[in-house]
Amino acid sequence: MKQPLSKKRKIYEVLMKALMLLAVGLTAALVLFLLVYVIVKGVPNITWELLSTKPSYLTGRIGILPDILNTLYIVIATLVIVLPLGVGAAIYLTEYASNQRIVSIIEYAAEILSGIPSIIYGLVGMLLFSNNMSTCLMAGALTLVIMNLPTIMRTTQESLKTVPRSYREGAFGLGAGKWRVVRTVVLPGCVDGVITGCILSVGRILGESAALLFTAGFAHAVNGIIEGLASPGATLTVALYVYAKEQGEFGVAFAIAAILMVLTILINFATTTVQKKFAKKRS
Amino acid sequence: MNSIISVKDMCLWYGDHQALKNLNVEIPEKSITALIGPSGCGKSTFLKTLNRMNDLIPGVRITGDIRYKGADIFDKEVDVSNLRKEIGMVFQNPNPFPMSIYNNVAYGPRTHGITNKVQLDEIVERALRDAAIWDEVKDRLKKNALGISGGQQQRLCIARALAVQPTVLLMDEPTSALDPISTSRIEELILELKEKYTIVIVTHNMQQAVRVSDYTAFFLLGELVEFGRTEDIFSQPMDKRTEDYITGRFG
Numbered sequence: 001m002k003q004p005l006s007k008k009r010k011i012y013e014v015l016m017k018a019l020m021l022l023a024v025g026l027t028a029a030l031v032l033f034l035l036v037y038v039i040v041k042g043v044p045n046i047t048w049e050l051l052s053t054k055p056s057y058l059t060g061r062i063g064i065l066p067d068i069l070n071t072l073y074i075v076i077a078t079l080v081i082v083l084p085l086g087v088g089a090a091i092y093l094t095e096y097a098s099n100q101r102i103v104s105i106i107e108y109a110a111e112i113l114s115g116i117p118s119i120i121y122g123l124v125g126m127l128l129f130s131n132n133m134s135t136c137l138m139a140g141a142l143t144l145v146i147m148n149l150p151t152i153m154r155t156t157q158e159s160l161k162t163v164p165r166s167y168r169e170g171a172f173g174l175g176a177g178k179w180r181v182v183r184t185v186v187l188p189g190c191v192d193g194v195i196t197g198c199i200l201s202v203g204r205i206l207g208e209s210a211a212l213l214f215t216a217g218f219a220h221a222v223n224g225i226i227e228g229l230a231s232p233g234a235t236l237t238v239a240l241y242v243y244a245k246e247q248g249e250f251g252v253a254f255a256i257a258a259i260l261m262v263l264t265i266l267i268n269f270a271t272t273t274v275q276k277k278f279a280k281k282r283s
Numbered sequence: 284m285n286s287i288i289s290v291k292d293m294c295l296w297y298g299d300h301q302a303l304k305n306l307n308v309e310i311p312e313k314s315i316t317a318l319i320g321p322s323g324c325g326k327s328t329f330l331k332t333l334n335r336m337n338d339l340i341p342g343v344r345i346t347g348d349i350r351y352k353g354a355d356i357f358d359k360e361v362d363v364s365n366l367r368k369e370i371g372m373v374f375q376n377p378n379p380f381p382m383s384i385y386n387n388v389a390y391g392p393r394t395h396g397i398t399n400k401v402q403l404d405e406i407v408e409r410a411l412r413d414a415a416i417w418d419e420v421k422d423r424l425k426k427n428a429l430g431i432s433g434g435q436q437q438r439l440c441i442a443r444a445l446a447v448q449p450t451v452l453l454m455d456e457p458t459s460a461l462d463p464i465s466t467s468r469i470e471e472l473i474l475e476l477k478e479k480y481t482i483v484i485v486t487h488n489m490q491q492a493v494r495v496s497d498y499t500a501f502f503l504l505g506e507l508v509e510f511g512r513t514e515d516i517f518s519q520p521m522d523k524r525t526e527d528y529i530t531g532r533f534g
Contacts, residue, residue: 171390174368176364
């Protein structure tokens with residue numbers, strides 16, 4: 001009586017294990033396929049000319065230098081605005097605010113804000129910024145500020161909470177005022193949170209296209225940073241969309257894709273490095 | 284005896300819970316007063332009221348009168364920073380800041396506006412000498428304070444508190460996290476500091492209270508049961524509860 005049951009169970013076990021192995025295999029294969037596919041299709045198209053020139057309709061040459069610069073400008077402009085806002089808000093909520101209910105409402109709102117589809121940010125950004133200033137990189141940057149504010153705020157907050165209470169007590173006990181305690185004892189302890197938030201935000205800005213399609217425009221002109229922020233321009237992701245969808249230049253699109261992919265990997269690496277380094281310092 | 288801090292009819296509530304009930308006590312100047320009593324009796328809470336560290340805890344309400352050198356410490360005119368400069372504090376667990384030994388000690392003076400390098404050097408050296416740790420750290424003032432031993436960290440914290448030149452030093456179980464050797468060094472130090480400072484020390488350890496203090500206050504369930512000279516409290520307590528506690532019948 002027992003023999004057939006245990007055999008059945010054995011088959012069941014082996015079958016389930018095989019199915020899970022299949023799931024893992026498929027996942028790994030898909031990721032690997034995507035990576036290899038993009039690299040194989042993209043890397044051969046990356047030439048010095050592509051990286052260092054702007055497109056010319058006369059000669060039919062395509063260069064992505066303007067898009068690289070635009071991406072850089074938008075990253076800088078966004079961070080310059082979002083950092084003081086996000087870090088400031090985090091400090092207020094963790095160190096100053098006394099009404100815990102309002103704090104948790106704001107935290108909850110930030111949580112939701114970071115889950116909203118980016119195209120909605122684009123739509124709002126277009127109405128709020130582009131229609132009032134013009135379609136330009138700055139309008140795109142301001143839209144990205146709203147998108148990244150919750151990230152910077154939350155990572156800074158989490159890291160502020162790891163600064164031991166005893167440090168604050170020690171400083172207050174010496175007669176230090178609130179701001180001095182925050183500046184000299186609390187903030188130095190949460191640098192890693194701010195850096196992690198920055199890196200995550202850079203990753204998000206690099207990968208953003210939907211919000212920028214609405215707000216920052218499609219131009220491929222080489223400008224300095226001030227002029228660039230005031231004029232319309234495509235970032236790498238937007239340029240990828242334009243070259244692939246509007247002009248059918250798949251080689252260029254894949255070249256950009258490969259560049260973005262490498263940047264993403266670098267950013268992931270940087271995040272873990274920062275976290276590891278500070279974790280070591282803490283212990 | 285001259286009293287430097289006088290407490291009258293003081294009560295303290297955490298929300299609805301009354302943690303301290305009608306305390307009346309005079310803290311004598313340039314002497315060591317030990318606060319003893321079982322866990323949760325309110326002795327640490329009382330200590331932290333004296334330099335208004337309880338202000339940092341939401342929901343704390345205090346009634347009654349506490350005077351430092353005759354002035355009401357809860358007066359609206361009182362600058363809490365200056366009060367805490369006069370009445371310094373050493374905490375239960377050593378809590379040096381994650382910065383250099385020098386910067387730890389210089390933190391207080393800098394907070395109160397001293398920026399002159401020569402003057403700071405002087406203050407730091409004197410504070411470290413007064414805290415009996417100068418010889419151990421003089422060659423590594425620029426090293427991170429978290430790298431020294433727990434006992435050294437606590438003496439550094441005492442130096443840090445001394446550097447703002449307080450008059451009163453509050454100590455909240457300063458040796459409870461330390462080994463016996465570090466403990467005895469800190470006790471010797473406390474006895475030396477009595478020359479210049481008024482010290483109020485919370486301790487769980489009754490032998491410690493006997494060894495270092497001149498006066499002892501026994502707390503129980505938020506009440507100050509008995510206050511008097513340490514030798515009197517430990518040899519002929521007036522209250523039955525004090526006797527039960529010091530003879531180890533509870534606690």
